[in-house]
Amino acid sequence: MVERNAKLIGVIADTHGLLRPEAVAALQGSDLIVHAGDIGNPRVLEGLRAIAPVVAVRGNMDESWWAHSLPKSEVIQVAQRWLYVIHDLDDLDLDPVAAGFSTVIYGHSHHPSIGMRKGVLLLNPGSAGPRRFELPVSVALIRVENGLLDPRLIELAIGRGVKRKLH
Numbered sequence: 001m002v003e004r005n006a007k008l009i010g011v012i013a014d015t016h017g018l019l020r021p022e023a024v025a026a027l028q029g030s031d032l033i034v035h036a037g038d039i040g041n042p043r044v045l046e047g048l049r050a051i052a053p054v055v056a057v058r059g060n061m062d063e064s065w066w067a068h069s070l071p072k073s074e075v076i077q078v079a080q081r082w083l084y085v086i087h088d089l090d091d092l093d094l095d096p097v098a099a100g101f102s103t104v105i106y107g108h109s110h111h112p113s114i115g116m117r118k119g120v121l122l123l124n125p126g127s128a129g130p131r132r133f134e135l136p137v138s139v140a141l142i143r144v145e146n147g148l149l150d151p152r153l154i155e156l157a158i159g160r161g162v163k164r165k166l167h
Contacts, residue, residue, distance in 0.1 A: 007031050009078065010052065011140040013087075013107025014127035016061065017041035019048070022156040023128040026139050027051050034076070036107035037087030040129065042066045059087040059107060075101075079144045089122070096120045103142075103149060112138040112153045123151050131158070 010030030012023060017040030027033055030052045037059025039045060048054045058070035074085040084101045086092055088108040096104050096118075103121040112126030112135075126138035136155040143150040 007144050009034060009142040009144065010048075011036065011105055011123060011125040011142060012048070012128045013125050014038045014059070014110055014129050015040055015044045016127075016129035017044065018129045019044045020128060020137070020156060020158070022137075022158060023139050024051065026141075026154050026156060030141070032076075032078070034083075034085055034105055036085055036105050036125065038062060038107060038129070039067065039070075055085065057085050057087055078149075079147050081144070081147065081149060089124075110135050112136060112140070112155075114140075114151050114153060121149060121151065125153065128156065 008030050010027035010033040013036035016038055033048045033052050033054045035054060035056035037057045038061045045054055045056055055074050055076055056070055057074050058067050058072055076083040081102045082100055083103040083105060084096060085105045089106045097120060101120060105123050107124060110127035110132050113124045115122045123140055125140035126136060128137060128139050131137055137158055138153055138155045141152050
């Protein structure tokens with residue numbers, strides 16, 4: 001379990017070895033960065049740590065020696081809220097409601113999404129790595145204020161350095 005007093009949480013996933021400058025720019029100002037797996041290269045985590053402390057989980061493609069020390073899941077406490085981080089939502093082997101989690105952060109699908117299930121926020125920041133199909137390249141930000149979590153998806157304008165909200 002990682003306890004944090006973050007006010008802005010940057011969320012990134014599926015970088016597959018590519019830390020885009022647009023992602024770095026979008027995550028600036030984060031108090032904590034969560035990487036939801038498929039990191040691809042330890043330099044990605046080093047680059048993110050230059051911005052803020054990083055909590056990362058291992059994805060299904062993180063098979064190299066350096067990734068073996070990463071957990072498959074992680075628990076983070078932020079402002080009296082409990083967040084559960086896993087790479088593939090299909091691997092979730094607990095009931096987030098019964099376990100007391102307010103949020104599940106995941107990646108794997110490359111589809112950015114924000115949803116609610118039984119009062120639990122489900123957040124997938126999408127993929128910030130190599131573009132796949134017609135999916136956007138994106139990250140997410142979670143603003144923590146007065147104990148409330150306010151998530152936003154950010155589509156990265158590749159090559160232009162500009163971003164826009166997806167949700």
